[in-house]
Amino acid sequence: MSSEHHAPVADPSFDVDDPRNTRFDLVREGLRRDGMEIAYYEPAFPPGRKSKVEKRIERSIALLFVLAGLFAVAFVVAYIWWPWKYEMGATASKFYTPILALTLGGSLVLLAFGIIAWAKKLLPHEVVIQDRHDGASPYDEQRLTGAAIMNIVDETGIRRRPLLKAALALPAAGLGVAAVAPLVGALIKDPNDGHPLLKTGWNPENNNGRPVRLTRQDGTPVRPEEVSPGGQMTVFPGIPGGATNKWADSPVLLIHLRQADADRLRASIAASQAALAEGRDVTRPVVDGMWQNFVAYSKICTHAGCPASLYEQQTNRLLCPCHQSQFLITEQAKPVFGPAHRKLPMLPLDVEDGFLVARSDFLEPIGPTYWERPVEINEQEATS
Amino acid sequence: MSPRKRRFEFARVPAQIGQDLDERLGAATLLRRALNKVFPNHWSFLLGEIALYSFIVLLLTGTFLALFFDPSMTEVAYDGSYTPLRGEMMSQAYATSLHLSFDVRGGLIMRQMHHWAALLFMASILVHMFRVFFTGAFRKPREMNWVVGVLLFWLGFFEGFAGYSLPDDALSGTGLRIATAIILSIPVIGTWTYTSLFGGEFPGTEILPRLYIVHVFLIPLLLLGLITVHLALMVKQKHTQWPGPKATEHNVVGVRMVPGFALKTTGFFLLIFGLIALMGGLVQINPLWLFGPYKGEVVSAASQPDWYVMFLDGSTRLMPDWDLTIGPYTIPAIFWPTVVLPGVLTMLAVFYPAIDRRIYKDYEAHHLLQRPRDVPVRTALGMMAISFWLVLTISGGNDIVAEKFDISLNAMTWAGRVGLLIVPPIAYWVTYRICLGLQQHDREVLAHGVETGIIKRLPDGRFIEVHQPLADGHLEYAGTPVPKKMNKLGALGPAIRGFFFPIEKPAPPPPAVTPVSPADAPRELEEAPPKY
Ligand code: HEM
Numbered sequence: 069m070s071s072e073h074h075a076p077v078a079d080p081s082f083d084v085d086d087p088r089n090t091r092f093d094l095v096r097e098g099l100r101r102d103g104m105e106i107a108y109y110e111p112a113f114p115p116g117r118k119s120k121v122e123k124r125i126e127r128s129i130a131l132l133f134v135l136a137g138l139f140a141v142a143f144v145v146a147y148i149w150w151p152w153k154y155e156m157g158a159t160a161s162k163f164y165t166p167i168l169a170l171t172l173g174g175s176l177v178l179l180a181f182g183i184i185a186w187a188k189k190l191l192p193h194e195v196v197i198q199d200r201h202d203g204a205s206p207y208d209e210q211r212l213t214g215a216a217i218m219n220i221v222d223e224t225g226i227r228r229r230p231l232l233k234a235a236l237a238l239p240a241a242g243l244g245v246a247a248v249a250p251l252v253g254a255l256i257k258d259p260n261d262g263h264p265l266l267k268t269g270w271n272p273e274n275n276n277g278r279p280v281r282l283t284r285q286d287g288t289p290v291r292p293e294e295v296s297p298g299g300q301m302t303v304f305p306g307i308p309g310g311a312t313n314k315w316a317d318s319p320v321l322l323i324h325l326r327q328a329d330a331d332r333l334r335a336s337i338a339a340s341q342a343a344l345a346e347g348r349d350v351t352r353p354v355v356d357g358m359w360q361n362f363v364a365y366s367k368i369c370t371h372a373g374c375p376a377s378l379y380e381q382q383t384n385r386l387l388c389p390c391h392q393s394q395f396l397i398t399e400q401a402k403p404v405f406g407p408a409h410r411k412l413p414m415l416p417l418d419v420e421d422g423f424l425v426a427r428s429d430f431l432e433p434i435g436p437t438y439w440e441r442p443v444e445i446n447e448q449e450a451t452s
Numbered sequence: 453m454s455p456r457k458r459r460f461e462f463a464r465v466p467a468q469i470g471q472d473l474d475e476r477l478g479a480a481t482l483l484r485r486a487l488n489k490v491f492p493n494h495w496s497f498l499l500g501e502i503a504l505y506s507f508i509v510l511l512l513t514g515t516f517l518a519l520f521f522d523p524s525m526t527e528v529a530y531d532g533s534y535t536p537l538r539g540e541m542m543s544q545a546y547a548t549s550l551h552l553s554f555d556v557r558g559g560l561i562m563r564q565m566h567h568w569a570a571l572l573f574m575a576s577i578l579v580h581m582f583r584v585f586f587t588g589a590f591r592k593p594r595e596m597n598w599v600v601g602v603l604l605f606w607l608g609f610f611e612g613f614a615g616y617s618l619p620d621d622a623l624s625g626t627g628l629r630i631a632t633a634i635i636l637s638i639p640v641i642g643t644w645t646y647t648s649l650f651g652g653e654f655p656g657t658e659i660l661p662r663l664y665i666v667h668v669f670l671i672p673l674l675l676l677g678l679i680t681v682h683l684a685l686m687v688k689q690k691h692t693q694w695p696g697p698k699a700t701e702h703n704v705v706g707v708r709m710v711p712g713f714a715l716k717t718t719g720f721f722l723l724i725f726g727l728i729a730l731m732g733g734l735v736q737i738n739p740l741w742l743f744g745p746y747k748g749e750v751v752s753a754a755s756q757p758d759w760y761v762m763f764l765d766g767s768t769r770l771m772p773d774w775d776l777t778i779g780p781y782t783i784p785a786i787f788w789p790t791v792v793l794p795g796v797l798t799m800l801a802v803f804y805p806a807i808d809r810r811i812y813k814d815y816e817a818h819h820l821l822q823r824p825r826d827v828p829v830r831t832a833l834g835m836m837a838i839s840f841w842l843v844l845t846i847s848g849g850n851d852i853v854a855e856k857f858d859i860s861l862n863a864m865t866w867a868g869r870v871g872l873l874i875v876p877p878i879a880y881w882v883t884y885r886i887c888l889g890l891q892q893h894d895r896e897v898l899a900h901g902v903e904t905g906i907i908k909r910l911p912d913g914r915f916i917e918v919h920q921p922l923a924d925g926h927l928e929y930a931g932t933p934v935p936k937k938m939n940k941l942g943a944l945g946p947a948i949r950g951f952f953f954p955i956e957k958p959a960p961p962p963p964a965v966t967p968v969s970p971a972d973a974p975r976e977l978e979e980a981p982p983k984y
């Protein structure tokens with residue numbers, strides 16, 4: 069190792085005031101004292117009269133700087149005087165942001181090129197070698213530091229006095245818990261408190277115990293005849309703020325099925341009910357929520373909660389745009405492709421006073437699956 | 453000669469100040485050492501700097517945004533300049549984001565610069581990591597800095613996600629909602645974490661103010677701290693370098709910090725800053741006024757997260773619907789691709805230096821980098837990881853690919869599933885072969901010389917190509933670049949360089965030095981006299 073390891077050696081007799089030393093000699097000596105050595109050094113241009121090339125380089129760098137300055141000024145001018153207020157249509161303010169970009173970005177890039185050119189063209193070419201001083205500290209340094217640390221430990225007497233150690237553990241643990249307690253304590257919110265995961269805006273408790281109407285975005289209720297066969301509509305619970313994000317779990321897709329599709333869905337529900345009655349394996353809950361040829365499914369994807377709302381008429385599928393799960397409307401919205409595992413919950417429908425209403429809340433938790441998610445919610449809870 | 457009586461000399465002022473300061477700080481030696489610190493030169497060492505400089509731009513632009521942005525989720529009716537949304541109900545957060553875009557002078561360019569800088573920040577971190585990986589710069593003694601780097605990536609990831617969520621437009625709300633599903637999927641503590649973070653049910657009114665303090669204070673603070681540690685470790689351990697003339701395991705060959713490195717890096721910072729400014733004003737990003745406010749029931753197709761999140765989107769799309777039922781409990785399928793997969797990937801990255809030590813049975817400290825071809829197993833593993841990540845990232849946009857190329861979506865999903873299993877092994881094998889091939893070629897040139905392009909006919913009628921040997925004697929394979937073309941040998945004279953001008957005096961001959969390490973083959977090559 070030592071044969072290939074030439075650390076530069078400082079000259080102990082070097083005299084910094086010796087008039088025979090040039091300034092560069094001092095630079096070299098400084099480097100040497102810090103374990104560095106100039107292996108190669110060549111000024112970009114010889115000292116003395118500037119050559120044509122040198123002058124030209126100098127001039128072009130100066131030009132870059134001047135341009136950078138002009139661009140900066142242009143930026144300030146544009147920033148202050150160019151019309152900036154947004155207006156619809158093709159107005160001068162459309163160019164405000166691009167002009168800021170061109171002037172500010174232009175100025176910065178020009179300055180950058182000038183500086184980089186300066187570094188590359190005008191600085192001396194050099195190769196400097198620095199000793200690495202790598203690896204662990206020398207053995208006796210390790211020993212001395214280790215001894216210092218162990219001595220500190222002993223000076224505290226922590227090893228001699230197990231009683232203190234044990235006694236100290238108590239406040240340490242206590243304060244440790246105390247440190248996180250306010251954070252955790254204040255943040256923690258019991259998911260079973262009010263059962264936000266099991267209830268939506270469709271629960272009659274939000275409407276003084278009466279069934280909740282299906283309403284449009286603007287709050288107007290929906291009559292069945294307003295949705296033609298094959299048509300669909302996003303509806304919200306007809307309660308105060310029902311269409312806002314306060315009830316982000318409640319949007320529902322209301323579909324008026326064509327006769328053939330409605331028959332298919334009815335058959336599918338009947339088959340599942342029969343299977344359930346015979347104790348055969350079937351995904352619960354089986355909800356017969358249709359009203360005539362109307363059916364309503366939760367829009368909240370059972371995969372990760374995006375609105376599963378792209379309705380493909382030909383295939384009768386609902387597509388969720390987030391991860392492309394597809395749900396078959398005529399089969400109780402069971403997933404037929406993609407990462408979603410559960411069908412979209414069906415909202416039980418009815419008609420009251422000529423308007424569509426929800427008979428009860430969903431009979432299963434809507435949205436993504438979680439650890440302790442119950443498979444179904446009984447009718448009674450869903451109506452109170 | 454009393455110094456007090458001396459006539460005032462302007463030229464002496466700097467020296468006097470220096471002396472006064474040193475009398476108080478005693479820092480002359482330290483300062484000289486810092487000015488003179490040697491930094492090796494290579495383009496690939498700039499990647500980390502891009503990350504640093506885009507982080508600075510993020511701090512600057514983000515502070516500006518914070519002066520105008522309000523993360524409140526209170527519903528307000530919009531009454532700003534953007535007419536299409538006038539009167540619409542929206543959160544204060546979204547309204548102030550619109551305000552920033554339309555009613556704050558220069559607010560739009562700041563928002564867009566902030567977003568572009570965020571994308572560049574993550575991209576440079578990732579590419580920087582690849583550089584460190586493929587050159588073996590993570591090896592002893594730099595394992596700690598590798599781990600710090602992995603942490604920086606994840607902090608940047610969450611910082612970016614939090615920032616993306618703040619404006620409360622339709623896309624950011626959708627991203628947040630998917631995040632709730634991911635949180636909910638965690639066994640046992642999922643629901644508790646969910647209601648605790650959101651202060652109840654999604655979206656509630658607490659999440660944005662909380663994300664805001666995370667985004668503008670907590671994570672930036674952590675990032676700043678970790679970046680400081682990252683750089684401090686780099687200064688203490690000194691930069692790695694490529695093997696080459698004079699470079700050994702015990703030195704650093706390069707230029708001094710000041711002026712050479714400092715000037716270049718200042719220029720580089722301005723360049724990055726300038727490019728972000730150009731992008732920020734010329735290339736639209738996240739036009740959130742087009743998306744509208746977040747509403748639980750609205751989403752458009754082809755809504756994409758920022759690119760660094762797409763691999764998780766992809767893994768989520770490819771995952772089959774394998775919910776796992778354990779008695780009354782369920783682990784939803786989404787848990788595996790969004791919680792377990794990133795966890796496993798992170799652990800693999802964190803422990804890779806230890807894995808590498810075992811693969812190569814190399815427990816020594818190293819400061820000389822390795823060329824990827826000289827460590828084929830590592831390079832192939834790296835390409836395997838990249839191809840895995842690429843399949844996931846492309847799958848994150850598979851609906852767009854499907855639409856652009858008119859492929860069925862279901863086919864894209866299946867292609868992704870199959871691709872995820874077979875592409876990485878193929879990438880491994882191909883990379884491994886390429887590495888060996890490149891090595892073989894280097895050895896050939898070392899043994900027989902460079903192809904000259906001169907075809908010679910032998911007396912017996914055979915044709916052979918004349919090779920220019922690199923040296924008279926035997927050349928050891930040293931893991932350094934080997935010249936493959938005649939003009940790399942100096943036989944044709946140095947190519948004339950010049951950034952602004954085609955003319956420049958020929959490059960000076962390389963300094964005459966004596967090789968000090970076995971990693972020195974190219975020196976010998978350069979000294980081989982051209983024979984014609
Ligand atoms: C590594 C650091 C950072 C990353 C990756 C990041 C990323 C992001 C992203 C992607 C957005 C959405 C941008 C958009 O509106 O299109 C954002 C928004 C925002 N960021 Fe950051 N950011 C970072 C640091 C900061 C810092 C340090 C601050 C403040 C001190 C900040 C303040 C903000 C504010 C106020 C917004 C909301 C802007 C709006 O809604 O228009 N960011 N950030």
Ligand code: FES
Pocket residue numbers: 369370371372373374376388389390391392393406407408
């Ligand atoms: S959220 Fe619907 S498929 Fe993922």
